[in-house]
Amino acid sequence: MQSRNDNATSETVVLSTDAAGLASAAEVLRAGGLIAFPTETVYGLGADARQSDAVAGIFAAKGRPSFNPLIVHVADLAAAEALVTFTPQAYRLAQAFWPGALTLVLPLRAGSGVSSLVTAGLATLAVRVPDHPVAQGLLRAFGGPVAAPSANPSGRISPTTPAHVLTGLNGRIAGIVDGGACGVGVESTIVDVTGDPVLLRAGGIPAEVLAEALGAPLAHPSAEGTIAAPGMMASHYAPQGAVRLNATAALPGEVLLGFGAVAGDLTLSRSGDLREAAANLFDCLHRLDAMAATAIAVAPVPNHGLGAAINDRLRRAAAPRD
Template sequence: MIDTIVWQEQGIQQAAETLRRGGLVAFPTETVYGLGADARSSEAVAGIFGAKGRPSDNPLIVHIADRSQLGELVEPYPALAGELMERFWPGPLTIVLPAKPGALSPLVTANLPTVGVRMPDHPLALELLSRAGVPVAAPSANRSGRPSPTLAGHVLEDLGGRIDGVIDGGATGVGLESTVVELEGNGAIRILRPGGVTEEALKRAFPAVSVISEAETGEQPAKPRSPGMKYTHYAPRGELTVVQGPEERVISYINLLAEEARHEGMKTGVLAFSEHAGSYRADLVLDLGSENRLDEAAHRLYAHLRKLDEAGVGRIWSEGCEPGGLGGALMNRMLKAAGGRAIRLDR
């Protein structure tokens, strides 16, 4: 069993050296904590899959500190990709680009001809990547299927003893993983995974470009082209159901089912927006923040799912939200955490 080190900011040089010699280092980004390894080394990258228990056909995102690194990693890319970088890097946007043959471990790309690349907007992440001097493959630093970590303590809960160390940078910001996009031959931007950069933000930045959401097409690829497309993710141990509809009906419906579950001896939990949290009768009601500030819910979601686990809650209901703006990414993560269990109540 590995003795997992917790580094503070002054330990970044040691963490960078650990990455260079093929070790596994968790680090904070503006989205969630990532689990990093040298993306060129199959041995190092295999360690990520082993520590997380991650399916090998699920590709990894490569993190860089400077655009000059792209020349070693990818083939020439469309001008629009460069414009996306100018507008949204550093930031929570991953761009799928043509991978340069032999530049990265095939485990990173899952043997696809492309690779997702991003530049995180977090000072500790950028300093680590800069000092390491290697491209870093980094999925979220949690056991596969578990809620993503937004604190160093979450990383240790899942991966303590499995990785070399974690840089403790406090709570992450956005709280949801990056948006993943790919560019189509006709110049359109396709969103493969919603995240911190919303569909609306992309359309505002590029009004003349067609922006397509994967959710709009209903496509379910047999082989995922990016992380977060195929597998159930972010799941608590208890059974989660997302409920949407008129406020009064949602509250009555959840309270009725929570009462039935308690009679069966099941501990119950509810994730609710601030405006309604006081109306629920469950063993544990957690406040997602205002329904008018979905950034609060995005920031709190994964930590709340872990709190429900800590409390031993077996049956969970969550209020849903409308998919506009950050709501698209929030509902994507909620539904994946629920394994697709969702109820929409009529008026």
């Protein structure tokens, strides 16, 4: 298998989740190559976080702006402690929600070995412990930190199945570990805990749940336009077609993505279940691309719990594009 990413490789190899498959994937990472792998949220595009050439390969494969930092995935809290300095609030959140769909932004430790390309030159690092047996198996087989944004071209729909990954990145990465469909379906929640906790991105763990664990609500970023963590760009997660939000019916030429009582050509959840909607969101957007939909109307989704994460992704999908 070709290991290093040259932005135009041979066809991407699909690897199994058994010990041999994970060992092969770990060897590619050690050699500086790119491996897509499942987490409980979405598929990640992994590289050794300590190899700048490998991390640069992520940006090349995704066409991702270099000022957008990456999340580093580690196997456990001890591995995270080797990379960042924990605050008391960070320990409280990690102990309550790791492994899980929570990313913490913390001060980078001197001598961590993490490439500056991962942090986009910031003095902080976004780190999480994934709650997925395949991700855990790969991290332990590799034995180091893995930088892994979502495994899709930059700004496009995040992948929740191996087929989604191959549609966007086949031939641009060395391999993909086929772990089936992801369960959560939206990316991790990101919280800056360098000081008082700040919600940087809504995600798989609702902000209300995090606030309950902390005993206080989370603040929101004070500086508009600052890219302090992954997934904060205004236009992101975008399908090919133009997106119109909060629609109760389709206009001529539109394909309607429904939710609850608003029936659509496709639906996030007929029963109005936010967990089901989160799991279906990116798959529905991929299906709209497959339908060559040029105009997409999306039904209203309640803006609480996982609905806040769903609406965040939909707003970015609908944002004006460069």
